[in-house]
Amino acid sequence: MREALKAMEAAMGDRDVRFSEEAKEESLEKGFLRVAREGKYYSARLSESTPNSCFPSSTLSPNYLRSPRFAIHQFEEAFNPPNQGFMAAGRHSGYRENEFRDKDSDVDLSRRKDYYQDRERRGGHDPRDRVRVRQRDVKEREAINGAYRPPSGLGNSSGGRSGDHHSSRSRFHREAVDREPGELSSGSSSDEHEATVSVIRDNLVNNQENGTLGSLNKKRKFSPIIWDRDDGKLNSAVNSRNKNGHPMEAVALPPPPQLPEGFVPVSSINSGQLTAEHTSPSDVKVTVDSPQDQQYRDQEPGQVDEDEEDFSLAPNISTSRWADSNNGLDDDETEDLKEDIVPKKRRNTPLVNPAEQRLLKVPSPEVGEVIPWERVEGPATKSSGSEGERRDTDQDVEVDKNDYMDVDEDANGNVAENLSDVYSDDDVGRTKSPETVQPPQRFINMLQGCRSVDEFERLNKIDEGTYGVVYRAKDKKTGEVVALKKVKMEKEREGFPLTSLREINILLSFYHPSIVDVKEVVVGSSLDSIFMVMEYMEHDLKGLMETMKQPFSQSEVKCLMLQLLEGVKYLHDNWVLHRDLKTSNLLMNNRGELKICDFGLARQYGSPLKPYTHLVVTLWYRAPELLLGIKEYSTAIDMWSLGCIMAELLAKEPLFSGKTELDQLDKIFRTLGTPNEKIWPGFAKLPGLKVNFVKQPYNRLREKFPATCFSGRPTLSEAGFDLLNKLLTYDPEKRITAEAALNHAWFREVPLPKSKDFMPTFPAQHAQDRRLRRIMKSPDPLEEQRLKELKQGELGPVGLFG
Numbered sequence: 001m002r003e004a005l006k007a008m009e010a011a012m013g014d015r016d017v018r019f020s021e022e023a024k025e026e027s028l029e030k031g032f033l034r035v036a037r038e039g040k041y042y043s044a045r046l047s048e049s050t051p052n053s054c055f056p057s058s059t060l061s062p063n064y065l066r067s068p069r070f071a072i073h074q075f076e077e078a079f080n081p082p083n084q085g086f087m088a089a090g091r092h093s094g095y096r097e098n099e100f101r102d103k104d105s106d107v108d109l110s111r112r113k114d115y116y117q118d119r120e121r122r123g124g125h126d127p128r129d130r131v132r133v134r135q136r137d138v139k140e141r142e143a144i145n146g147a148y149r150p151p152s153g154l155g156n157s158s159g160g161r162s163g164d165h166h167s168s169r170s171r172f173h174r175e176a177v178d179r180e181p182g183e184l185s186s187g188s189s190s191d192e193h194e195a196t197v198s199v200i201r202d203n204l205v206n207n208q209e210n211g212t213l214g215s216l217n218k219k220r221k222f223s224p225i226i227w228d229r230d231d232g233k234l235n236s237a238v239n240s241r242n243k244n245g246h247p248m249e250a251v252a253l254p255p256p257p258q259l260p261e262g263f264v265p266v267s268s269i270n271s272g273q274l275t276a277e278h279t280s281p282s283d284v285k286v287t288v289d290s291p292q293d294q295q296y297r298d299q300e301p302g303q304v305d306e307d308e309e310d311f312s313l314a315p316n317i318s319t320s321r322w323a324d325s326n327n328g329l330d331d332d333e334t335e336d337l338k339e340d341i342v343p344k345k346r347r348n349t350p351l352v353n354p355a356e357q358r359l360l361k362v363p364s365p366e367v368g369e370v371i372p373w374e375r376v377e378g379p380a381t382k383s384s385g386s387e388g389e390r391r392d393t394d395q396d397v398e399v400d401k402n403d404y405m406d407v408d409e410d411a412n413g414n415v416a417e418n419l420s421d422v423y424s425d426d427d428v429g430r431t432k433s434p435e436t437v438q439p440p441q442r443f444i445n446m447l448q449g450c451r452s453v454d455e456f457e458r459l460n461k462i463d464e465g466t467y468g469v470v471y472r473a474k475d476k477k478t479g480e481v482v483a484l485k486k487v488k489m490e491k492e493r494e495g496f497p498l499t500s501l502r503e504i505n506i507l508l509s510f511y512h513p514s515i516v517d518v519k520e521v522v523v524g525s526s527l528d529s530i531f532m533v534m535e536y537m538e539h540d541l542k543g544l545m546e547t548m549k550q551p552f553s554q555s556e557v558k559c560l561m562l563q564l565l566e567g568v569k570y571l572h573d574n575w576v577l578h579r580d581l582k583t584s585n586l587l588m589n590n591r592g593e594l595k596i597c598d599f600g601l602a603r604q605y606g607s608p609l610k611p612y613t614h615l616v617v618t619l620w621y622r623a624p625e626l627l628l629g630i631k632e633y634s635t636a637i638d639m640w641s642l643g644c645i646m647a648e649l650l651a652k653e654p655l656f657s658g659k660t661e662l663d664q665l666d667k668i669f670r671t672l673g674t675p676n677e678k679i680w681p682g683f684a685k686l687p688g689l690k691v692n693f694v695k696q697p698y699n700r701l702r703e704k705f706p707a708t709c710f711s712g713r714p715t716l717s718e719a720g721f722d723l724l725n726k727l728l729t730y731d732p733e734k735r736i737t738a739e740a741a742l743n744h745a746w747f748r749e750v751p752l753p754k755s756k757d758f759m760p761t762f763p764a765q766h767a768q769d770r771r772l773r774r775i776m777k778s779p780d781p782l783e784e785q786r787l788k789e790l791k792q793g794e795l796g797p798v799g800l801f802g
């Protein structure tokens, strides 16, 4: 650690940062350095002593330690207010004139110390203790419930009762709520398939006998939550675009976690070099009972819980890698700062393959220094991403001609590249060379600043969302076809929209094959027109499914879900919640690649931050805990969305298409059964549970996805249904994690996931404005609202690019 600190000093030496001995001691203890320079805060997390992120100091090599420095550059540039030239690289004088806070201290650790002492006095305890307690708890539970059984143990029904592991927790009574079946409600009709009680009962009994509803012990990600403080400020979280960008905290994240056993994601620029020693954010696990499908395991058909009052408190999970450090940041100023936290530049890699090592040997770019790609990689070793981009260009010409992409041509042209990057039928173990994917070229010319949007030729408008208008455009120099997302500024009175800053930062920072790549930021004629230059994707899944006659097959859904889960796992491993996963935010190209886009609502999680709004996630994909007003939520909200998406991919129609929040809940309850304290401890206390919802005691999801069917309904195997149930588990604590889902048996059974190369291709949608077309068809109230806004002409001046 000491060496690490020295290395950090050296790495940051040009910024004239000095750490006092005392500060070093503090840092060793807390794994966190905090620096105030020129009115801005920078934080570098050493992570060793932080819960959930232990890794040995040997990994804090100078290479690793470059990242705080990178991050500082990045944040300085990103948070230069627009009038100083947003993203105008090299304008370091900019922020000096815009100092948000003027702190003299170089290392701001004393408040943290005070905070801990204060906590101590108030009987609080170090969050790390909580981890230890939890870990002990895990062991105890494992002893009670038996050893961990992986998801492949489908059909095992002998797991612990869902309530068992809560038995030792404190108990409380909920207010009695008298409800009658069908009592609700929202006034909306249900689209459920009606089935007789006896059929349902038979199904349930059969399933139980078959063991399909049996409980499984599973490892559960010990996910951190967000602590709420202030209901009144909820809207500020939603409308945070109205805020000025605060000085940001550049946070060094630890190396990525170990991949699931036997699984090598498409993104494998990493290897297992560090995995044995590292702990990921998701590595602290608890054993819990299995999810949704077992929610009614102990419930006889027709039986409504009579012991609902006798339940246990849901655990207050509040441990995160950030919690320790952040607990020390207890003044408002710091809370503000934390609220606006964005992730630092980070790659999904412990950087071990030779190409990557070469890359690391190149010193980090200095201010004003241009580092051409060739200098890093050599001209012969372009990343597959770059190749992909070039292919995009070529293909797009093809698309323009006949509106179809030819996958064979593609494969012929790039066989080697593609073959290493797919889920082939005989390669379900997903082993692949770690050298297939390289990080993209994203060095910014610090002297010249951003390029102008004039360097692109507008081809057509693709879509328009809340925060941006997306165009298809061509780079005049390279001919490459890209997507340009113009940040909407018209409603901003106080500078650059924070949501866009977050999106730009996240997308510039992250690199993963399942996350849309932002190549650069360009400026329009006025400084307030900013464009993100993204790789162009021919489709979004929502639009695509609308054009399809048949739904995706199971093997195609598997291919898509694997990519989606990999992307979401990457986000969650990097402490980012997407918070708006839906089919229109999943892009697909005609190479069978799926990429997540729209990070406007994404944010970092895991700290005791300002309250998180529950008004995230488009209604149809919104988790029940959000619909019921919970504000302490975590990665599980994204996993629910994934359940809805999986069902939609299989059925080619949304699973729960509510018109209002109540209607949405009603639809969910009618399909999955009304939750109760037994299957979801804490349910009765949820803030939104003021309405008497329909009391539907059975999980009827299987009716929508039978194992066999001749009436055209989508079929789903037992394993597939098990995964779907686990994604759609009510209790967020029991909901499956991305990592566990990736290891699910469904992906290993026949039909195996389709290779990306053999995914179907579709006519490109670029000639149409996707959103307008979608709005015409979609009853999504949010979409309708947006259409209204569009019609009201709030779009600002129209130029070449809007």
Ligand SMILES: Nc1ncnc2c1ncn2[C@@H]1O[C@H](COP(=O)(O)OP(=O)(O)OP(=O)(O)O)[C@@H](O)[C@H]1O
Binding pocket: 462, 463, 464, 465, 466, 467, 468, 469, 470, 483, 485, 516, 534, 535, 536, 537, 538, 539, 540, 584, 585, 587, 597, 598, 599, 600, 770
């Ligand atoms: N890189 C891309 N390539 C092709 N199309 C894209 C790309 N990025 C976005 N789109 C299209 O533009 C649409 C809107 O993009 P995006 O969701 O990022 O905007 P938004 O304003 O944040 O939308 P929302 O209102 O859903 O929050 C997407 O649904 C997709 O159809």
